Structures are given as structure tokens and as C-alpha cells.
Amino acid sequence: MKTKKIVILGAGYGGLMTATRLQKAIGVNEAEIVLVNKNDYHYETTWLHEASAGTLHHDRVRYDIRSVIDSHKVGFIQDSVVEVKTSEKLVILENGEISYDYLVIALGGESETFGIQGLKEYAFSISNVNSARQIRGHIEYQFATYQTEVEKKDERLTIVVGGAGFTGIEFLGELANRIPELCKEYDVDFQKVRLICVEAAPTALPGFDPELVSYAVSHLEKKGVEFKIGTAIKECTPDGIIVAKGENETEEIKAGTVVWAAGVRGNAVIEKSGIEAMRGRVKVQPDLRAPGHDDIFVIGDSSLVINEEINRPYPPTAQIAMQQGEIVAKNLVSLIRNNPHLETFKPDIKGTVCSLGEDDAIGVVYGKKLVGTKASIMKKVIDNRALLMIGGPSLVLKKGKFKLL
Amino acid sequence: MKTKKIVILGAGYGGLMTATRLQKAIGVNEAEIVLVNKNDYHYETTWLHEASAGTLHHDRVRYDIRSVIDSHKVGFIQDSVVEVKTSEKLVILENGEISYDYLVIALGGESETFGIQGLKEYAFSISNVNSARQIRGHIEYQFATYQTEVEKKDERLTIVVGGAGFTGIEFLGELANRIPELCKEYDVDFQKVRLICVEAAPTALPGFDPELVSYAVSHLEKKGVEFKIGTAIKECTPDGIIVAKGENETEEIKAGTVVWAAGVRGNAVIEKSGIEAMRGRVKVQPDLRAPGHDDIFVIGDSSLVINEEINRPYPPTAQIAMQQGEIVAKNLVSLIRNNPHLETFKPDIKGTVCSLGEDDAIGVVYGKKLVGTKASIMKKVIDNRALLMIGGPSLVLKKGKFKLL
Known part of the structure; x- marks a missing residue:
């Protein structure tokens, strides 16, 4: 039997979490894993406002993808995705193409301008x-x-x-x-x-x-x-x-x-590839696969998950993308091991903190309201947590935020 | 007898040298001295190429004028010069006017575009x-x-x-x-x-x-x-x-x-004020006064001094401007003390070094040709010398260039 080929598109929070969890979970010869990303670095989308304002250097918000992936298990291709030909199980890249057995679309969102001129x-x-x-x-x-x-x-x-x-x-x-x-x-x-x-x-x-x-x-x-x-x-x-x-x-x-800074929609590749979507976001099945495509997972900003308590979509966040990455990694392991049971994704919202600058913030963490310095410290703890989950302690030491007070 | 009023226009190399030499040479009540400058800081024109390229921060190329003038002897007005009404002995500023008995025009040069379109x-x-x-x-x-x-x-x-x-x-x-x-x-x-x-x-x-x-x-x-x-x-x-x-x-x-970066002409104020000039530069008399204006000295980039050895004008440099400032200060002291003997300006070209970056240069110093590191060190010595002559050792320590190798 031929080794299955898993292709992950995008090395944002969702894609990189999928890749790093997958490389831990499977053996070298169990599957071929390929990660495709436009840049050779991952960047912290949730820190970009700091680089934009000039309060944090942009090199502090990015790190080399190769520093967190295991090259024995995951191949890396630096290229841009043009389109997915779902019927041919083929991804068209700007400088080539790549076939897949299972595909993870984690290409992130795009700015939504709501048709406002100019x-x-x-x-x-x-x-x-x-x-x-x-x-x-x-x-x-x-x-x-x-x-x-x-x-x-x-x-x-x-x-x-x-x-x-x-x-x-x-x-x-x-x-x-x-x-x-x-x-x-x-x-x-x-x-x-x-x-x-x-x-x-x-x-x-x-x-x-x-x-x-x-x-x-x-x-x-x-x-x-x-x-x-x-x-x-x-x-x-x-x-x-x-x-x-x-x-x-x-x-x-x-x-x-x-x-x-007012809107996110799904990635244009989704619509170009004929995958059913609303504003480029795919209302995924409970196991995070795209409806009608049992070989394609969609996670992160291009996925749409309904919060049933209020019957509205969860806002796209890094927290959700990473949790989706964990589930997709598990489900891919099941698929390549011919285990028919796929896990269901259920967001576990630990908290949300909105920074108001270096020294101030507001937030709700585990149901508790926080403002000022306390919230600001929590924000940095959350920022460091993303590094920890994807790259482990060494990445936290290299790129973490330690000016807590 | 009324105290004479000396007005110095411009706090570049020439103007600031005039002011600092003058404040040393005369007593508090001997004359009223006023220095007029657009900014409250002096900048090192000869270092601007570094700030422009981004290799030296612009705050390193400027210093507060008040840090080098003696406020008991020299008044400072921050304003822009519009015109000199020579017949009325009056300087028109953007936000006022000021009368003078003796005037030093040290307003620097302007970029000469030779009529090239755009x-x-x-x-x-x-x-x-x-x-x-x-x-x-x-x-x-x-x-x-x-x-x-x-x-x-x-x-x-x-x-x-x-x-x-x-x-x-x-x-x-x-x-x-x-x-x-x-x-x-x-x-x-x-x-x-x-x-x-x-x-x-x-x-x-x-x-x-x-x-x-x-x-x-x-x-x-x-x-x-x-x-x-x-x-x-x-x-x-x-x-x-x-x-x-x-x-x-x-x-x-x-x-x-x-x-x-290809041409310097004199200051527009010169022509606007009806002082005889070629491309805004005044061919000054040996004592640095403007022809026909015994109460006006012109120094620096707006003055024109002929190198008689080759019958061509000396290029406008900081070195010449500073030497002119020294002579003008002496001549002003003579004038207010009713000493009819004014000194003649004769440039003393010690050397010229052209930097090729942090680590390289070419130059002729005391007739000796230098290249590379030696020339580069000489360049920094020259840069520090300007600071020393105007502001003394404390200014050199504050703003000098010490990364000699």
C-alpha cells in the first residue's frame, strides 16, 4: 500500500499547529507530510499591530518555520498557493504543483472591505x-x-x-x-x-x-x-x-x-477552488472537514464554526485556529491508520484579552474580568503560550515577551 | 554713547563661530549681540549625508544653540529671516523685525538646480x-x-x-x-x-x-x-x-x-535684500564686508572668496566658514572699539578629507595624500575639531565621533 500524502497549506497558527502535532504523533514512514507556505517564516498575526505601530520590531513577531518542524517527517515548500483542483487532488502553486491524499487548508483570512470604494x-x-x-x-x-x-x-x-x-x-x-x-x-x-x-x-x-x-x-x-x-x-x-x-x-x-482594521473574510483560494463558502469561509463539519470533501480539512480564519449558544459564528482567533490544528492532527492520524472515528471540534475559550498598549489591557479570563496591569500581564502570558504550544520552551525563550511589568 | 547692536543671522559654522568668539572677546556691556536662527539647534552640515543615509541618527548631528552661547552676552531669537532692509539697518523676520548697527549674514547656502526641470x-x-x-x-x-x-x-x-x-x-x-x-x-x-x-x-x-x-x-x-x-x-x-x-x-x-547633491548657491535673502551677488554669493572685501555695505559682513556659503593661486573661488566649506567667523569676530571687536584697523581674511586650508563611509576615506592633509583607515580617522578628527572650536571639550565629549577604528 502506498504511503499517504498529507499536504498542509499555510504555516499560520492552525497550519503550524497541525504540522508540529502531526510530526510528534506519527512515525517517519507512516505518512508523507508536506507543509507549503509563502514565506520561510511564521509570523504572529496577533502581534502585527505592534510591528505596524513601530512598538515591536517585525523580526520579533516572526520565526523560521524550519526551527519548529522536524525535517525528517515534514517536508517544506516555500511557494504561494494559486488553486486547489479538488477533483484531481492537486494543489496548483505559483511555481509548481503538488498532489495530496489529505489536504489541510489553513491559508488564513483576507481583509474584508465590504465594497467600500478606495x-x-x-x-x-x-x-x-x-x-x-x-x-x-x-x-x-x-x-x-x-x-x-x-x-x-x-x-x-x-x-x-x-x-x-x-x-x-x-x-x-x-x-x-x-x-x-x-x-x-x-x-x-x-x-x-x-x-x-x-x-x-x-x-x-x-x-x-x-x-x-x-x-x-x-x-x-x-x-x-x-x-x-x-x-x-x-x-x-x-x-x-x-x-x-x-x-x-x-x-x-x-x-x-x-x-x-475592520473585517476578515476567508482566503480567495477557497472560492477559486470551488469549495462551498460564505465570504470565503467554509462552514466546516464537526470533524473540521469541508462539506462534500472528505479529504479536505479547513481551519483557521477560512473556517466558520457556529457558537450554538448564541447561534452566531465564533470570531476567527489564533486560539481557535490552534485548537483546530490539534484536532486535525488527531483526525489525520486516525485517517492514515484507517481508524474511522474522527474527533469533533469544540472550542474551549479560555479567555480573551484586548491590549491597550504595552502597559494596559482589558479582558475576560476564565470568566473573570480584568483591566490594567493584570490584564496586560495575562495578554503576554497568552502571547507566550502560542509560542510554547507550537515551538516548545526554546521558542518561548527566543521570541517570548518577558517585560511583564 | 549708545551701545552698538550686533546682529548675527544664522547659527551654522560661520555664525556660531562669530557668536562664540565674540562672547569671549568682549565685556557684557560693550555691545548688544543678538543671534537669529530658524531652529533652536545648530547642525553639522558636513555630517548630514550620514543622517540622510541612516548611518548616524539625526540627533547626533545637532546640538542646542543655547548650550554654546553665553546668555549674558548673546541674545537668541528663533525665527526665519525674510529680508534685510539695508538702508534702514533693519532685518525683517517672519514674526518681527530687528534693527542693527553691525550685521553678520551667515545664512548658509541653498541647493542650486541649474534650471534642471523637475x-x-x-x-x-x-x-x-x-x-x-x-x-x-x-x-x-x-x-x-x-x-x-x-x-x-x-x-x-x-x-x-x-x-x-x-x-x-x-x-x-x-x-x-x-x-x-x-x-x-x-x-x-x-x-x-x-x-x-x-x-x-x-x-x-x-x-x-x-x-x-x-x-x-x-x-x-x-x-x-x-x-x-x-x-x-x-x-x-x-x-x-x-x-x-x-x-x-x-x-x-x-x-x-x-x-x-550637485550644487550650492548663496542664500535667497541676499538677492532679496539687494546686496550685490553672483548666484546669491557675495564677493566680499578682504575684511569680509559686503561691497558698499560697511556695516554688513557676509560669511560662509553665501560669501565668495577667490583663490588667487588658481583665480577661482574657494569651494564653500565648513573650514572656511569657521575661519571667517573668527576674523569677523575680531573685526567686530575693532569696530565697536573704534579701532580702524580690520583684519584681512586669508583661508588656511589645512586639508580636505572626503569620507567613503564609516571605514574608508581619501584626503590631503597638510599636503600629504591619505587613503583608507588613516584618512577615515583624520576625517573624524576634523569632525571633532569643529565641535571643539565652537563648543569646547564638553561638546566634543557629548557629540564627538570616537569610533575611530
Whole structure:
């Protein structure tokens, strides 16, 4: 009997967890495992807002994939996925193709712009190491340019963050800490800088405990963030954004930098491959396989899992992606060992902490509400936990966050 | 008898040397001295190429003016000079005006674009702390953006330096050292980067010893610089430059960054004030006063002093500006003490060293040719000497260059 070939697409939280759990669980000759990823590094998506604001160097948010995979058991291909030809059990890559017996699609999400004009062209999004580095560079360049111009354009110093969800709020927290440093670095008057958060929903951090939300908003406001809640962005232009104002009116907010942090959809490869999905997200079966595709697992931001208590999808998080990776690894072991019993995925939400910068946060951990330093320490513990689960203690020592207080 | 009022415009090498020598030479009540400068800091013009390349932080190239002037003897006004009304003995500032009995114009030079189209709009110039910081930021932003684009634009990684004079060559030396660091920082392939120097004259560093010039060019070429000598820039565009090729043809060189480092003219205030000048530079009398204005001294980049040995003007340098400042301070003391004898300025060229980066240089010092490490050490000694002459040993300790080897 031919050795089965397992192909894992993507080395984010879900894909890398699948690969590292799988390499522990099976013997060298039990299956052929191939991991495909665009870069030769994994990055911490949940830390990208720090690299984008410039409060953490981007090399601190990534590590070499080869440092956590066992090359005797897992082959690595650095390439981009173009499409999956499901009927031929074939993955088309930019520079080749690869066949599979079992496929894990863990390609991550993409920014969802909800059809708002100009966002793709003129707004940045906190998507990966490259874009984070670019946002940091762009903001610095605006500050650097301000003082060179005879006629000062104050809008250069305005940063609009679209979305007061998790990413938006965490990015604002970092920016609020970074701005005073930038002002000093570039001889800019702090009073000239504006940090504006625009959110269409009637509240910041929808779904979060209202008491915690109010803590977050007031603490960020004290650091200079202006919130425009219940305000929809109508259009993004080279000069800033246009927002709705009342019934029929609009207002222009000029801004040198617009960062869109308000939506995640599934990966375009899903739809291109003809796998049934809603906004690119596959409503997976309890064992995390795609409906109608018993050889394909979908996990992470491209998967959709319903929280039956409230009959709404769980928000895509690193926590869920990693837990899915663990289950998929187990289920793949079962499949290659011809064990018909596959495990069912059930998220175990230990807690959610939203950072408000280096020194402040809000969160719910094991049902307990936390704010300030305590929450901030918990956030770093959670960040380190992801490293521990994928790369073990040595990775925590190399890339962990230890400035706890 | 009313106390005489001496106004010094500009706190560059010449102006600050005048002020610091003057405050040592005269008593508190002998004259009123006022120093006017746009910024509250002095910057080392001759180090700006390092800040522009990103090899030295811009805070290392500047220091607080108040740290070197004696506030009991010299008043400081932070403002920009608009015009001098010579007949009224009045200086018009952006936010006020100030009368004088004796005036020292030490406002520095401006970039000379020789009427080349587009240079003002699309090229950067290494003029001051603000522009240096912007050049550094711009280049970093090009590297940061490169990796975010699906279709790679290699021209983002092309830097054109217009001019192979002193500033152009020193900037190229720093860039050649900085580029490998930038490639690492932004995951960019070194082979994709181009550093191009375009010079209209038939040689790099015209006026320098040919043997030293050839050392400089070959050492920079080894580090990846491409020289286009005897090539005139015809136009600068948003996409790069257009150069002459043969008799009637032109060639486009696409480049994300164009830095113009090829010419200095006098300050626009000179011409605006109706003082006789050539390209904004005043051919001063032997005692450094402007012809026809016995109450106005002009020093530094806005002054023109002929080297009678070769019947050509001395190139404007920090060395000459500082020596002029010393003479002007002496002559001002004579004038306020009603001593009719004014000293004559005679440049004492101790040496000229052109840096090729942190670790390499060429130069002639006391008539001796130097290359490599020896020249590089001499360069730093010269840099420290400027600090010593203006601010004494404490300034050298604070801002000096000590990484001699």
C-alpha cells in the first residue's frame, strides 16, 4: 500500500499547529507530510499591530518555520498557493504543483472591505509582516516630511483607524504610546497629531463586556484617541476618508494615513477552488472537514464554526485556529491508520484579552474580568503560550515577551 | 554713547563661530549681540549625508544653540529671516523685525538646480536635519513597500545621486554601507538594489588629486555603486531621471529615490535684500564686508572668496566658514572699539578629507595624500575639531565621533 500524502497549506497558527502535532504523533514512514507556505517564516498575526505601530520590531513577531518542524517527517515548500483542483487532488502553486491524499487548508483570512470604494487602493491593512513594516514606514515618513514643507499640512499627522474591533483597538493602543516618541523623533508638536477611530457599529469592541469597553475607550481617549462610533466610512480617497453624517450628508476627514482594521473574510483560494463558502469561509463539519470533501480539512480564519449558544459564528482567533490544528492532527492520524472515528471540534475559550498598549489591557479570563496591569500581564502570558504550544520552551525563550511589568 | 547692536543671522559654522568668539572677546556691556536662527539647534552640515543615509541618527548631528552661547552676552531669537532692509539697518523676520548697527549674514547656502526641470519638485536635497530625516525615511519606505506589492517594481530600489562632488561621494559611501542593512531589515535581495551616481563633469570629485579620485571611485564601485560620469541630467520626473546620451538622444533611468547633491548657491535673502551677488554669493572685501555695505559682513556659503593661486573661488566649506567667523569676530571687536584697523581674511586650508563611509576615506592633509583607515580617522578628527572650536571639550565629549577604528 502506498504511503499517504498529507499536504498542509499555510504555516499560520492552525497550519503550524497541525504540522508540529502531526510530526510528534506519527512515525517517519507512516505518512508523507508536506507543509507549503509563502514565506520561510511564521509570523504572529496577533502581534502585527505592534510591528505596524513601530512598538515591536517585525523580526520579533516572526520565526523560521524550519526551527519548529522536524525535517525528517515534514517536508517544506516555500511557494504561494494559486488553486486547489479538488477533483484531481492537486494543489496548483505559483511555481509548481503538488498532489495530496489529505489536504489541510489553513491559508488564513483576507481583509474584508465590504465594497467600500478606495479602501483597497488607499488604505493600509495590518495583514502580514510586509504590510506591518510598510505601515510603520509610512507613518514615520509622514512625520519626517511634515517638517520639510514650508506650508505645513497638519493632515499628514492624522491617522485614521477604520474599525474599533479587536485589531483596531489594539493598534490604537500601540499608536497612542508610539506617537509621543514620534513627536520627539521628528520635532513635531503633539497637539498637531490626531488619532481617529471610525466604527460603523453602535459600540467599540462589539461582543465585549460593556464595562470593559467603556474602560478601553476612556483610557484610549485620555491618551488622545478620538472615537467616531456609529459612523460609517463611505469612501477612502488619496486625501483621507469620507464618512456618513446624519441621513444624507457626508463629511471629509483628511488624513495622511488610513489603516483599515475592520473585517476578515476567508482566503480567495477557497472560492477559486470551488469549495462551498460564505465570504470565503467554509462552514466546516464537526470533524473540521469541508462539506462534500472528505479529504479536505479547513481551519483557521477560512473556517466558520457556529457558537450554538448564541447561534452566531465564533470570531476567527489564533486560539481557535490552534485548537483546530490539534484536532486535525488527531483526525489525520486516525485517517492514515484507517481508524474511522474522527474527533469533533469544540472550542474551549479560555479567555480573551484586548491590549491597550504595552502597559494596559482589558479582558475576560476564565470568566473573570480584568483591566490594567493584570490584564496586560495575562495578554503576554497568552502571547507566550502560542509560542510554547507550537515551538516548545526554546521558542518561548527566543521570541517570548518577558517585560511583564 | 549708545551701545552698538550686533546682529548675527544664522547659527551654522560661520555664525556660531562669530557668536562664540565674540562672547569671549568682549565685556557684557560693550555691545548688544543678538543671534537669529530658524531652529533652536545648530547642525553639522558636513555630517548630514550620514543622517540622510541612516548611518548616524539625526540627533547626533545637532546640538542646542543655547548650550554654546553665553546668555549674558548673546541674545537668541528663533525665527526665519525674510529680508534685510539695508538702508534702514533693519532685518525683517517672519514674526518681527530687528534693527542693527553691525550685521553678520551667515545664512548658509541653498541647493542650486541649474534650471534642471523637475529637480525642485521630485528630487531630495541634503540640506538640513529635516530633509536628511526625510531622505532616510523615504528610502526606508521604498524598501518597506517593495515587498508588499504583488508586481515587484525594482526601480523602487534604485537610488540616483545627482553629482559626484564632495556631498554626493560622501553620501554614496554611507549608502553603500547602509544598503546591506536595509536589505536584511526588509527582506530585499541585494542584487535588486541599484546605486547610481550621475555626474555631468568629466570626472568625479573635480579638483581632487586624480589618484585619490580613482581610489574613491573603484572602492565605491566594489561596494556596488554605478558611476555615470560625463552624463548630464536633463530632467527629473516622478519616475526617475532623464539623462543625455550622445548628441541628441536621451535615456530614462527609473528610480524611486533621486537625491540632488550637485550644487550650492548663496542664500535667497541676499538677492532679496539687494546686496550685490553672483548666484546669491557675495564677493566680499578682504575684511569680509559686503561691497558698499560697511556695516554688513557676509560669511560662509553665501560669501565668495577667490583663490588667487588658481583665480577661482574657494569651494564653500565648513573650514572656511569657521575661519571667517573668527576674523569677523575680531573685526567686530575693532569696530565697536573704534579701532580702524580690520583684519584681512586669508583661508588656511589645512586639508580636505572626503569620507567613503564609516571605514574608508581619501584626503590631503597638510599636503600629504591619505587613503583608507588613516584618512577615515583624520576625517573624524576634523569632525571633532569643529565641535571643539565652537563648543569646547564638553561638546566634543557629548557629540564627538570616537569610533575611530
